Amino acid sequence: MLNVSDAKTKAVLQQEEEAAQKPFGLKDKIAYMCGDFGNDFFFIMASSFLMVFYTNVLGIPGALVGTLFLVSRCVDAFTDIGMGRIVDRSKPTAEGRYRPWIKRMMLPVVAAGVLLFVPWVAELPYGVRVAYIFITYILWGSFCYTGINIPYGSMASAITDKPAERTMLSTFRSIGAALAGMIVGSVTPLFIYTTDAAGNQILQGNRVFMVACVFAILALICYTICYKWSTERIIVDNADQKQLSAKELVKALATNRALVSIIVAAIALLLAMLMTQSMNMYLYMDYFKNIGAMSVAGLLGTACTLLLAPFSGWITVKFGKKEASAAGLLFSAAIYAILFFSKITNAWVYCAFLLLANLGSGLFNLMIWAFISDIIDYQTVQTGSCDGGTIYGVYSFSRKIGQALAGGLGGFVISAIGYQVSTGGQAIVQTKEVTDAIYAVTTGVPAVGYALIALILIFWYPLSKKKVAEVKAKLDEMNKEVEESLS
Numbered sequence: 001m002l003n004v005s006d007a008k009t010k011a012v013l014q015q016e017e018e019a020a021q022k023p024f025g026l027k028d029k030i031a032y033m034c035g036d037f038g039n040d041f042f043f044i045m046a047s048s049f050l051m052v053f054y055t056n057v058l059g060i061p062g063a064l065v066g067t068l069f070l071v072s073r074c075v076d077a078f079t080d081i082g083m084g085r086i087v088d089r090s091k092p093t094a095e096g097r098y099r100p101w102i103k104r105m106m107l108p109v110v111a112a113g114v115l116l117f118v119p120w121v122a123e124l125p126y127g128v129r130v131a132y133i134f135i136t137y138i139l140w141g142s143f144c145y146t147g148i149n150i151p152y153g154s155m156a157s158a159i160t161d162k163p164a165e166r167t168m169l170s171t172f173r174s175i176g177a178a179l180a181g182m183i184v185g186s187v188t189p190l191f192i193y194t195t196d197a198a199g200n201q202i203l204q205g206n207r208v209f210m211v212a213c214v215f216a217i218l219a220l221i222c223y224t225i226c227y228k229w230s231t232e233r234i235i236v237d238n239a240d241q242k243q244l245s246a247k248e249l250v251k252a253l254a255t256n257r258a259l260v261s262i263i264v265a266a267i268a269l270l271l272a273m274l275m276t277q278s279m280n281m282y283l284y285m286d287y288f289k290n291i292g293a294m295s296v297a298g299l300l301g302t303a304c305t306l307l308l309a310p311f312s313g314w315i316t317v318k319f320g321k322k323e324a325s326a327a328g329l330l331f332s333a334a335i336y337a338i339l340f341f342s343k344i345t346n347a348w349v350y351c352a353f354l355l356l357a358n359l360g361s362g363l364f365n366l367m368i369w370a371f372i373s374d375i376i377d378y379q380t381v382q383t384g385s386c387d388g389g390t391i392y393g394v395y396s397f398s399r400k401i402g403q404a405l406a407g408g409l410g411g412f413v414i415s416a417i418g419y420q421v422s423t424g425g426q427a428i429v430q431t432k433e434v435t436d437a438i439y440a441v442t443t444g445v446p447a448v449g450y451a452l453i454a455l456i457l458i459f460w461y462p463l464s465k466k467k468v469a470e471v472k473a474k475l476d477e478m479n480k481e482v483e484e485s486l487s
Helices: 010-020 024-054 062-089 098-114 119-123 126-154 163-192 207-227 246-253 257-287 293-321 321-342 345-385 389-418 430-458 465-486
Strands: 193-195 201-203
Touching: 024 062, 024 098, 024 163, 024 201, 024 257, 024 345, 062 126, 062 193, 062 389, 098 126, 098 207, 098 465, 119 126, 119 207, 119 389, 126 389, 163 193, 163 207, 163 257, 163 293, 163 345, 207 465, 246 345, 246 389, 257 293, 257 345, 257 389, 257 430, 293 345, 321 345, 321 430, 321 465, 345 389, 345 430
Parallel strands: none
Antiparallel strands: 193 201
């Protein structure tokens, strides 16, 4: 990213000078980790439990839930990209360009998150219930979550311009997501479910709401740390910088091979990951009848992330992000293929295979946010315009498309395979054909998805280890030329 422009104001120069006096360090890493930690309390809870909450507590058919997820993504096409443009064109303040949005939006986003899981809505007429889930889900995901996530994600390129430090930010962000995943995925199921006399697992709506309230408090703490401890060192005043017209911007984005390929990869990734998360609840509840194993699986996923995190920087330097990620994803796809064909019935054996699969896919998840920083730099070299917020907005929208497809297809699949929903706390025993179909979807989708992402990285995504070095050298040259013109 260009660090200066021909018309830098005195205020921006002063901000950069003050920020430069604060060297990049552990506080920046922890701050950035806490941002995704806070985001993912509700993001992962919604991905893992919202569909089953809607079907089993509120009595909403799975196909209608899938429709909700798809409709909300249509709204995101405007809010995500619109927020990116707002961020790119906003004037820097003494706190930077991105940090102020975290302060402004943290209360609205947690309040909207809690509204998703109000169990008393089940007592309302069916039409009112449907209206409620549409309004609250779109409010949370399309407006409040977008309002905090776009500035947060874009902020990485402003915290540092050094590739190694950006990789560490990506790694710590992934650690934050993993910690949230551990809490949401392993602890929550043990609290929100009870077991009836026949051994069936019953979701308790009141307990889900209590968990949501606790997560709201924890998320606020995380957002506060992110805001207080982060420092924006790369401050650019866009007022007199090269401005692309709407047509030029769309053309630049559409012809950015790195961006387009990573968007397709992101959709496949979210489809594989989140559809699996959505189906996991049904898998452990109805196929294995062992919610405890689901908690262990969540802990193992977090353990994989923590095991890989110390080596991510070394792996990037040694092999490159693209090369290492492709190899890990192919390994993960192979493990899921083994699960698909072996039809394992023991939940603990299944968890052991998941541990291996998570090692492969976890490497890509640790590095994904550093991919985006590389793409922002690549776009700057191609166009001479700094549009990091817009690029992140487009990428965020693509991730939500993957999320919507996962949730939507999950809802449609649950209905298509004949899954019987229940209301009033009454358990329904699913047929063997239904539970076998749940297992096939849960293992088959990630097997295909991870293999597809690996092929995209190998044959389509252009930013290899060598190419990233060339882009960085070009940016350094561009920065030097601008600085010399001002001296």
